[in-house]
Amino acid sequence: MINEGNRSKNEGAPALLRWYHSAKRPFPWRETGDPYKIWISEVMLQQTQTSRAAEYYRRWTELFPDVKSLAGADTEELLKAWEGLGYYSRARNLQKAAKQLTESGSNSLPGDYFKLLALPGIGPYTAGAVASIAFGIPVPAIDANGRRVFSRLLDLEEPADRPAGERAIRDTFSSMIPDNAPGDFNQAVMELGATVCLPRTAACSECPLAFLCLAHIRGTALLRPVLFRKEQGRSADGHLFIFLRKDRVYLRKRPEKGLWAGFEEFPWEAPPAEASLGIPGTLIERGADMGTVRCSFTRWRVRLRTLLVPLGEREDPPLSCEGRWVGSDELLALPLSSAGGRARKKLFGLSVIPCPGRPVRAGDG
Incomplete structure (x- = not known):
């Protein structure tokens, strides 16, 4: 805990x-x-920047x-609404949790941290955020911003993403949460990390906690947090x-388990x-180069050369997987992965x- 007893709190x-x-x-979620x-x-804020969320x-x-x-909700409509955010498993988990609640006779989330934590897809951060903001329960919601803020407050030399560092951050964070405004406090920490206490810069002159921040006092702010090498x-x-x-155009269907489970997509390798x-190489040579699309998943960063391959009226792609032909209306309505969405835009x-x-303009035909 920060020195000088309860000064931090x-x-x-x-x-x-x-x-x-x-x-x-x-932001609209701060109005409800x-x-x-x-x-x-x-959940959305874990996927993208606040303005886009x-x-x-x-x-x-x-x-x-x-x-x-x-x-x-219809699953396809659900995934279409999530399209562009990535990690579609999170959208599926939102629906799983909603179904679990309705099947238990509830149309609302429980006002209990541990019951929230038991719902599909809800981890400690999300449970802490909902419990504190919606129900006024004094529990921490520690995201990357909070981890950085408290690593600097403590001038924490241990990796902030390893057990000892995580424990030090959680203990100090918990000690500071006011019982009468836990939701505002958690959001204030997130806001500070998003606007002032940034990863590559630290506007310490604008920080309301500079007088407590050991990293600021010692000149080590930009060296924190220390992270375990992944x-x-x-x-x-x-x-x-x-x-x-x-x-x-032809879309294949992915297996029901694994990456982008059950999705339809342009075939790729x-x-x-x-x-x-x-x-076959002869078929690849027939393709017209439409540029490159990129995507990332798990530990992979993938770059895909996009090829437009015309086929005859009765010719199907030489693929062993399940697939089908779709027209433009259906293609536009389908949820696609980030790479597929970029290829569709092209x-x-x-x-x-x-x-x-x-x-259709004159000459388009």
Whole structure:
């Protein structure tokens, strides 16, 4: 814990809260006390930047305004609403949790940290955020921003993502949370880490906790947090194939388990990240190069050369996997992975197939 007894709690928390109330950015999830909407926002904020999350949040809460509507949503519509955020398993877990709640006779999230933690897809951070913001329970919600802020407050030399460092951060964080404003305090820590106490810079002159921050006092702020060295990501190159037959393209369906389970997508290969499709070289040579798309998953960073491969009226791709031909309307409506979405944008942008809703101009045919 920070030295000088309870100084961190008695002076740090009020100073941080005063700063937060004057400096916080306006976001739609800060205008509600609805536990469901706070839950949705917190999961989305783990996926993308706040400005972008706001767009997804508004659309999602219009489509699925409560637990009941989420539980009963069509899976394809659900995934389409999540498209672009990545990690579709999180969207599936949102629905699993909603179904679990409705099956137990509830249309709301429980006001208990450990019951929240027991729901599918909810970890300590999300449970802490919902418990504190929606229900006023004094538990910490420690994300990457909070970890960085408290690593600097403590001038923590231990890796902040290893057990000893995590314990030191959680103990100090917990000691500072005021019983009468735990939600605001957690959000204030997140806000401080997102706007002032940044990874590569530290605007200490603007920080309400500078008087307590040992890293600021000792001049080590930019050396914190210390992180345990993780396995480096690996790169792979490959092909993404857009097989075209008249105005229809071919999509394969992924297995029901594993990466992007059950999704339909343009066939692609990038050994060893994704097995070779065994497409004959003569067919690859027929393809028109449409540029490169990139995607990342688990430890892989993948670069895919996108090839448009025209096929005859009765010709199917030489693939062993399940697949089907779809037209432009259905293609636009389907949820796709990030790489697939970029390839689709290229396809419509180059008018290879008609984009639904876009008028055909003279000469387009």
